[in-house]
Amino acid sequence: MKILCVYSVTSYSLKKELYCPADIPFGISFIATMLKKAGHDVRLAVVTPLADLNRMFKKILCDFDPGLICLTSVSSQMPMIRKVGKIIKENSPDIFVVLGGVHATLNPDETVALDFLDAICIGEGESAVCELASQLQEGKKPSGIKNLWIKDRVNGLVEKNSLHPFEEDLDELPFIDREMWEPYISQKEDMIYTVLAGRGCPNRCTFCSNHALSQITSGRYVRFRSPENIVEEIRQLLERDPMVSTVFLETETLGANLRYTYDLLGHLERFQAGLKRPLKFGTNLALNPRIRNNRKLLEAFRRANLNFFRIGLESGSEEIRNKVLRRPKYKNQDLIEFCRMAREYDIKYTVNILIGLPGESKKDFQETVRVTRLCRPTYGVSVCIFYPYPGTSLYNLCVEQNLLDARHGKSPSERTTSYLNLPEFTSWQIKMEYIFFYYKVFRGYEPMSKIMTKTLRYAVDAFPVFKQAISRGFHFAASMARK
Ligand code: SF4
Numbered sequence: 064m065k066i067l068c069v070y071s072v073t074s075y076s077l078k079k080e081l082y083c084p085a086d087i088p089f090g091i092s093f094i095a096t097m098l099k100k101a102g103h104d105v106r107l108a109v110v111t112p113l114a115d116l117n118r119m120f121k122k123i124l125c126d127f128d129p130g131l132i133c134l135t136s137v138s139s140q141m142p143m144i145r146k147v148g149k150i151i152k153e154n155s156p157d158i159f160v161v162l163g164g165v166h167a168t169l170n171p172d173e174t175v176a177l178d179f180l181d182a183i184c185i186g187e188g189e190s191a192v193c194e195l196a197s198q199l200q201e202g203k204k205p206s207g208i209k210n211l212w213i214k215d216r217v218n219g220l221v222e223k224n225s226l227h228p229f230e231e232d233l234d235e236l237p238f239i240d241r242e243m244w245e246p247y248i249s250q251k252e253d254m255i256y257t258v259l260a261g262r263g264c265p266n267r268c269t270f271c272s273n274h275a276l277s278q279i280t281s282g283r284y285v286r287f288r289s290p291e292n293i294v295e296e297i298r299q300l301l302e303r304d305p306m307v308s309t310v311f312l313e314t315e316t317l318g319a320n321l322r323y324t325y326d327l328l329g330h331l332e333r334f335q336a337g338l339k340r341p342l343k344f345g346t347n348l349a350l351n352p353r354i355r356n357n358r359k360l361l362e363a364f365r366r367a368n369l370n371f372f373r374i375g376l377e378s379g380s381e382e383i384r385n386k387v388l389r390r391p392k393y394k395n396q397d398l399i400e401f402c403r404m405a406r407e408y409d410i411k412y413t414v415n416i417l418i419g420l421p422g423e424s425k426k427d428f429q430e431t432v433r434v435t436r437l438c439r440p441t442y443g444v445s446v447c448i449f450y451p452y453p454g455t456s457l458y459n460l461c462v463e464q465n466l467l468d469a470r471h472g473k474s475p476s477e478r479t480t481s482y483l484n485l486p487e488f489t490s491w492q493i494k495m496e497y498i499f500f501y502y503k504v505f506r507g508y509e510p511m512s513k514i515m516t517k518t519l520r521y522a523v524d525a526f527p528v529f530k531q532a533i534s535r536g537f538h539f540a541a542s543m544a545r546k
Contacts, residue, residue, distance in 0.1 A: 064103045064200040067129040068095045071110045071136065071143045073477045079249035080109040084241060085257045085311055086248070090164060091135045092239035094192050100237060101193050103200075109247045110143060112527065113534055120150045124158075131199055133192060135164040138452045139477030148179030159199055161211070163188040165272050168279060169454025175212050175221055181205075182213045186226050186279050187262075189236065228282030233262060234292040238299060255309040258296050260327070261287035264315035266349055268377075269389050269457040270417065270449065273315060287314065287323050290330035297334065297342070309343040309371075316349040317372075318360065325360075331367040345371035350393045350401060361408045371442055372405075374398070375415040379434035380427035387422050387457070395434045402438040411442040418497055419449045421457065421466055424487035428496060435504045446500045446521070447478035448493055479524045498522045 070091050072080055081087065099105045106127055110116060123129075132151060136144045144162065151160060163184030167174040175183045182205065184191050191210035198205045205213050206222060213222045230236070236259070263285040267274040277284040293312070300307055317324050335341055344367060354360060364370070376398055377388055384390045405412050414435055418428065435444060451458040451467065461467050461483060468490070471482035481493040501517040523530045 064131060064196055065127060065129040066095075066098050066103050066105045066131045066133065066196060067108060067123060067127060068098075068105060068133045069108045069110065069135070069144075069147060071140045071147070073112065073139055073143070080111050080247040081244065081249070083250040083255050084244070084248055085255045087239070087241060087244045087257065088135075089239065089257075089259050089313065090188070091133065092241075092244075093189050093236055094133060094163075095243065096237045096240040097189050097193050098196055099240060101196065103196055105243070107243050107247075109244075110147060112143065113531055116143075116146050116150055120147060121154055124151065124155045128155075129158060131196055132158055132160045134160065134162040136162060136166050137164055137477075138166045138170075138454075138472065139450060140164075141166055142473060145177065145179075148177065152179040159195075159205070161192065161195060163192070165276070166453070169272060169275050169452075171212060175214060180214065181216065182211050185210050185212065186276075187230050189230070190227065226280040228280055229263070229284055229286065231282060231286070233259070233286050233288040236288075238296045241300075241303075254304060254307050255311060256300055256307055257311045257313045258293060258300070259288065259314070260293060260312040260317065260346070261285070261314035261319075264349070265319050266316070266351075266391050267389055268391075269387065269460070270377075270420075270452075270455060272452060272455055274456065275454050285319055287320065287327075290327040293327065294330050294334050301338075301342070307342065309345060311371075312344060312346040312369075315347060317346040318348050318351065318354045321353055321360070325363055328363040328367040328369065331369065332363075335368055341368050343371065344369040345373075348372045348374045349391055350374060350398055351391045352393075355393060355397045355401060356404075358404065361404055361410060364410055365408050370409070371411045371413075373413045373415060373445065374401075376431070376434060376438065377415060377417045378420060378423065378427065379431035380423070383420055383423055383427055387420055387460075388417075395437075399434065399437045402440070406439065406441060412440060413442045414438050414440045414444050416444055416446040416500065417449045418446065418500070419481040419483060419485065419488060419490075419493040421449075421461055421464065421483065421485070423485065425492065428488065432500070432503045436508075439508065440504070443517075444501065444504060446497060448481050448497050450478050450482065479527070494525050498525050 068091050070088060095105050108123055134144050148160060151158060159181045160179055161182040161184055162180055167183040168185045171183055171185055188210060191208050194208045195205050209224050209227045211224050264273040265285050297310055331344060377390060378384045379395060402412060416431060416435060451461045466483045468482050468484050481490040498518060498521045501521060502514050505514050
């Protein structure tokens with residue numbers, strides 16, 4: 064059966080849809096890979112706010128003529144997905160369209176009501192979508208598929224099927240097919256790849272979807288792939304592309320299970336020993352009492368050549384962090400000290416920051432700048448303007464306190480614009496702080512030329528119209544060069 068998988072990106076590279084292989088999303092990739100393995104003819108479509116959706120989808124529908132279209136979306140991608148869905152149904156009303164992803168999972172009633180959808184997938188969708196494809200191929204009216212809510216085209220009634228427990232054994236998942244993403248990736252050198260290490264997080268931060276996702280079904284939510292399975296995927300990656308320089312171990316937080324973490328690091332260390340050229344690793348960490356002051360962990364990182372991690376400060380205000388964000392408990396000084404230790408071991412790190420949080424004042428934000436400076440990030444900062452995702456408890460708080468402005472949910476500009484009306488921190492002030500955050504944190508530490516380049520990039524990201532104009536210029540120049 065011909066199946067089209069659609070992925071939309073709100074933050075795109077100026078030249079292509081994705082910057083590097085590390086931007087390949089796992090959810091839709093696992094589904095596409097499993098569908099391919101089941102013998103289906105699977106194509107990919109990647110859309111950005113720049114795409115001429117009408118032309119693009121009319122051509123795909125005409126040339127490829129799929130029988131099933133799989134969409135995926137988080138809340139901020141929904142405006143684009145709605146446009147795509149409308150075009151599909153206007154041009155090919157008989158195609159079965161299913162939407163999965165975090166937005167549909169956490170907001171199923173509102174999502175399944177969308178006209179262009181025949182079904183939504185709730186939670187982990189690999190086996191559900193494969194079963195759907197096989198029923199459609201057999202000419203059946205899809206029914207009784209766990210994790211799917213299926214809409215009757217005639218009367219609009221929805222069959223709400225129950226959910227499988229969380230996939231127990233992540234080693235059952237295939238290694239994702241990366242080849243299908245190659246045409247969409249701009250970076251061709253110093254390849255950084257991402258390998259899935261685990262799913263789920265034990266923490267309950269209110270701005271993140273994990274606390275809500277962990278409740279949707281039964282079974283263990285925090286899971287890791289076996290070290291052997293991860294090493295085998297990396298080995299195959301290197302076989303396919305010897306230029307791979309770095310592998311990012313994608314999991315919400317590697318330190319969630321320290322025994323597992325040491326086991327994995329031991330496997331990576333032994334794997335490194337057999338390589339001619341050392342491979343670098345990176346991962347995500349959340350500070351918690353077991354990680355704080357943990358030199359043994361940093362030594363194990365070093366031995367495995369895991370020389371980069373991302374870690375969340377989010378807010379320098381301990382009150383906002385504890386009461387509003389419900390972050391794992393740590394003091395600013397704990398993070399500053401952990402970062403200092405990482406520098407001792409020559410391990411680089413990015414500090415994650417959120418700006419424009421409910422209850423945040425300019426004074427709180429100044430504390431964020433101060434603490435981030437003291438953390439001395441050695442691999443930059445990842446700074447985002449807070450975007451309230453429907454289905455999370457912080458979104459609910461924003462609704463209760465009437466903080467959302469009218470643009471929320473209508474614009475694809477995610478994490479670069481504030482959609483909150485905060486009494487002590489205006490949307491414009493938040494945008495300016497977003498643009499100048501890098502400058503404020505790194506002035507005096509890094510060369511001014513680098514700081515200005517980064518600041519310019521944040522400015523481009525903060526104004527999507529500006530970014531779209533530059534990107535269109537790139538595409539135009541590239542097409543002229545080809546002629
Ligand atoms: S630690 Fe990170 S992944 Fe885990 S709940 Fe908090 S924000 Fe989400």
